[in-house]
Amino acid sequence: PALLLPAAAGLVLTPATRTHSSAAAPHARPTIRAVLDVDVSQQRVPVPAAFFEKSDGLLNGKAAYDEMYQRSVDDPSAFWGEVASQFHWEEPWSEVMSYNFAPSKGEVFTSWFKGGKTNVCFNALDRHVAAGHGDQVAFIHEPNEEGETVKSYTYAEVLDEVQRLANVLKEKGVRKGDRVSIFMPMVPQLPIAMLACARIGAVHSVVFGGFSAEALSGRLIDAQSTVVLTADGVMRGVKPINLYDIVQAATKICGEACMEVEALVVLKRLPDSDKTPTLVEGRDVWWSEAIASADPKCDVEWMDAEDPLFVLYTSGSTGKPKGVLHSTGGYMVYAATTSKYVFDLQDGDTFFCTADCGWITGHSYVTYGPMLNRATQVIFEGVPSYPDNGRLWRIVDEHQVTQIYTAPTAIRALMRSGEGPVKASSRKSLKLLGSVGEPINPEAWRWYFEVVGDSRCPIADTWWQTETGGIMIAPLPLEGWAQKPGSASLPFFGVQPVLITPEGKEIEGPGEGLLAIKAPWPSTIRGVVGDYDRYVTTYFPIEGEEYGYYLTGDGCRRDEDGYHWITGRVDDVINTSGHRIGTAEVESAVVLHPDVAEAAVVGFPHPIKGEGIYIYVTLNEGVEQSDELLQALRMQCRGEIGAFASPDVIHWAPALPKTRSGKIMRRILRKIASKDTDADSLGDTSTLADPSVVDTLIATSPLA
Numbered sequence: 129p130a131l132l133l134p135a136a137a138g139l140v141l142t143p144a145t146r147t148h149s150s151a152a153a154p155h156a157r158p159t160i161r162a163v164l165d166v167d168v169s170q171q172r173v174p175v176p177a178a179f180f181e182k183s184d185g186l187l188n189g190k191a192a193y194d195e196m197y198q199r200s201v202d203d204p205s206a207f208w209g210e211v212a213s214q215f216h217w218e219e220p221w222s223e224v225m226s227y228n229f230a231p232s233k234g235e236v237f238t239s240w241f242k243g244g245k246t247n248v249c250f251n252a253l254d255r256h257v258a259a260g261h262g263d264q265v266a267f268i269h270e271p272n273e274e275g276e277t278v279k280s281y282t283y284a285e286v287l288d289e290v291q292r293l294a295n296v297l298k299e300k301g302v303r304k305g306d307r308v309s310i311f312m313p314m315v316p317q318l319p320i321a322m323l324a325c326a327r328i329g330a331v332h333s334v335v336f337g338g339f340s341a342e343a344l345s346g347r348l349i350d351a352q353s354t355v356v357l358t359a360d361g362v363m364r365g366v367k368p369i370n371l372y373d374i375v376q377a378a379t380k381i382c383g384e385a386c387m388e389v390e391a392l393v394v395l396k397r398l399p400d401s402d403k404t405p406t407l408v409e410g411r412d413v414w415w416s417e418a419i420a421s422a423d424p425k426c427d428v429e430w431m432d433a434e435d436p437l438f439v440l441y442t443s444g445s446t447g448k449p450k451g452v453l454h455s456t457g458g459y460m461v462y463a464a465t466t467s468k469y470v471f472d473l474q475d476g477d478t479f480f481c482t483a484d485c486g487w488i489t490g491h492s493y494v495t496y497g498p499m500l501n502r503a504t505q506v507i508f509e510g511v512p513s514y515p516d517n518g519r520l521w522r523i524v525d526e527h528q529v530t531q532i533y534t535a536p537t538a539i540r541a542l543m544r545s546g547e548g549p550v551k552a553s554s555r556k557s558l559k560l561l562g563s564v565g566e567p568i569n570p571e572a573w574r575w576y577f578e579v580v581g582d583s584r585c586p587i588a589d590t591w592w593q594t595e596t597g598g599i600m601i602a603p604l605p606l607e608g609w610a611q612k613p614g615s616a617s618l619p620f621f622g623v624q625p626v627l628i629t630p631e632g633k634e635i636e637g638p639g640e641g642l643l644a645i646k647a648p649w650p651s652t653i654r655g656v657v658g659d660y661d662r663y664v665t666t667y668f669p670i671e672g673e674e675y676g677y678y679l680t681g682d683g684c685r686r687d688e689d690g691y692h693w694i695t696g697r698v699d700d701v702i703n704t705s706g707h708r709i710g711t712a713e714v715e716s717a718v719v720l721h722p723d724v725a726e727a728a729v730v731g732f733p734h735p736i737k738g739e740g741i742y743i744y745v746t747l748n749e750g751v752e753q754s755d756e757l758l759q760a761l762r763m764q765c766r767g768e769i770g771a772f773a774s775p776d777v778i779h780w781a782p783a784l785p786k787t788r789s790g791k792i793m794r795r796i797l798r799k800i801a802s803k804d805t806d807a808d809s810l811g812d813t814s815t816l817a818d819p820s821v822v823d824t825l826i827a828t829s830p831l832a
């Protein structure tokens with residue numbers, strides 16, 4: 129039944145939310161009661177009419193999506209063949225798609241555009257410059273220090289630097305198929321480095337510039353990359369990060385493991401010349417000197433569609449990082465197409481993705497997707513909290529940003545300081561707001577929608593993974609497509625999500641289960657570096673009667689409108705007294721409380737219930753912990769979810785352990801909750817942003 133309301137029907141929101149959506153009224157957080165009065169899955173927020181004043185919309189309403197979606201799954205080869213023909217192919221493909229997801233039927237593989245030859249860098253740069261768009265700004269460099277003068281890049285300038293750098297790489301001996309690691313700050317030269325690799329067919333492995341020498345060396349060794357692009361260092365907020373020193377330490381660790389790093393190309397970025405490192409002679413070169421003397425012309429290497437474009441290590445919130453491999457042709461087509469439709473990317477837009485290129489989001493929605501669409505982008509070197517929590521919104525105003533794409537963790541952090549820093553800006557240029565990385569809890573969704581977007585901008589809550597290469601489930605900003613706060617809603621073209629039971633049976637209609645994907649989309653993961661078995665056992669462990677599935681590792685609920693609600697990772701489902709509860713659900717309930725900044729929920733062994741519910745709660749600035757508050761949070765879980773969801777333990781946590789990409793590491797929280805905290809049990813904490821948080825939590829445990 130089509131229950132979705134057309135845009136004209138107005139907002140279906142709680143009374144509390146409706147009052148504070150008026151711009152003049154001071155932002156009162158919705159009372160818990162008001163929020164509890166409605167079932168969130170019944171809330172439908174139409175794409176605001178104001179959006180259509182800024183955009184004609186790329187498709188003619190939800191019905192056009194329905195028709196295209198159907199075509200994309202009925203005949204994927206015809207659908208994607210048509211989409212792919214909009215790119216430059218040096219040689220045409222002979223077969224659009226073939227695959228096997230069922231290990232019992234032979235080798236697991238996915239292939240798109242077999243036999244076709246193309247180059248992603250050519251499509252992202254040369255194609256646009258040749259069409260006369262060389263003068264369009266590609267990268268606006270927004271530095272860490274507000275007001276510092278830095279160079280922005282046009283498409284022609286990017287192409288020039290990419291070609292020179294590609295020649296520098298060649299001089300260093302890099303050939304097609306070699307892996308090059310990139311350990312750089314979020315400055316325009318980072319996507320430039322990636323594109324230079326792509327140009328000559330080198331496989332890049334970007335490692336986020338916040339990682340330690342230990343973590344970096346592991347990735348250098350696993351990828352066997354002997355050439356590294358880096359920088360002397362960078363300021364992130366008030367904190368200097370001496371990247372060169374970290375690389376130096378990492379190369380020593382590599383040396384001990386019998387891998388010699390042969391060349392470093394070092395970008396100078398630190399402001400103080402007295403902090404300039406001394407380079408290793410014969411091995412290292414300064415970026416600026418190397419490109420100044422490099423040949424400005426570098427022909428592209430025509431790549432097979434299935435040649436690898438890059439490897440990227442997953443952030444490791446659930447275990448040892450895996451080197452995820454992506455292809456050339458399929459990845460290009462999918463990153464570009466999702467960018468265009470999900471963000472309504474059009475000529476004249478200025479796109480601002482706050483993710484670092486060290487993560488998949490920065491790959492697909494900075495370096496590749498937007499560039500393939502010839503977007504103008506803001507590349508932000510700093511952090512949203514520096515010099516204060518208003519920074520992002522000032523950037524939006526200064527560069528007239530049309531779409532911002534950020535993470536719930538950032539939104540929640542900014543919410544802590546209230547509306548003031550947001551309202552000090554105009555944000556009139558914004559037409560759409562994106563979210564990625566975690567389920568966005570409905571309260572943060574509302575704040576993003578009402579306070580940041582002034583109820584004018586639709587929210588693209590995008591569910592996807594490093595392994596999927598591009599956005600898989602997300603609402604498109606179309607007339608008639610109702611948004612539900614907290615739900616990523618419906619699949620992108622060609623994506624067939626299914627819910628399955630642990631036994632591998634598909635669940636029809638509304639229900640809850642393991643989220644899996646039937647049949648490949650163009651940017652399906654192509655492998656795990658050096659580990660075919662891990663690739664198969666992690667992602668393709670379940671076979672149905674006729675075919676296998678790509679298993680996402682996330683749990684999901686599908687409601688009566690077919691909308692998808694990610695309940696968290698499968699191993700984050702708590703089984704308490706026979707009730708299965710997703711941790712995300714309990715977290716959403718707890719953070720509704722006005723005093724709570726953030727919450728993380730895990731299960732722990734409970735003698736009677738099997739598993740008990742353990743909640744880590746971080747309070748807002750200035751709020752004191754108290755028994756009343758404890759009681760209120762208990763009541764809130766009961767009221768929002770049910771009596772069975774009443775927490776067994778509430779732990780007042782000064783901070784939560786997060787990966788450098790800002791995700792809560794629940795693996796560690798589970799260990800602390802089960803009082804299993806020796807170093808062996810805690811496992812690899814090298815990907816944590818601040819490992820000291822772990823000790824603080826052990827010390828403050830209410831079970832101690």
Ligand code: ATP
Pocket residue numbers: 442443444445446447448449450488563564565566567568589590591592593594595616680681682694696697791
């Ligand atoms: P690792 O796989 O190493 O543990 P990771 O899964 O955190 O790390 P990513 O690939 O960056 O690394 O994140 C993908 C995961 O993030 C998804 O599987 C899902 O759990 C979560 N996620 C991302 N976006 C959303 C979203 N919009 N809604 C809900 N969950 C999301």
Ligand code: MG
Pocket residue numbers: 442593594681
């Ligand atoms: Mg993952």
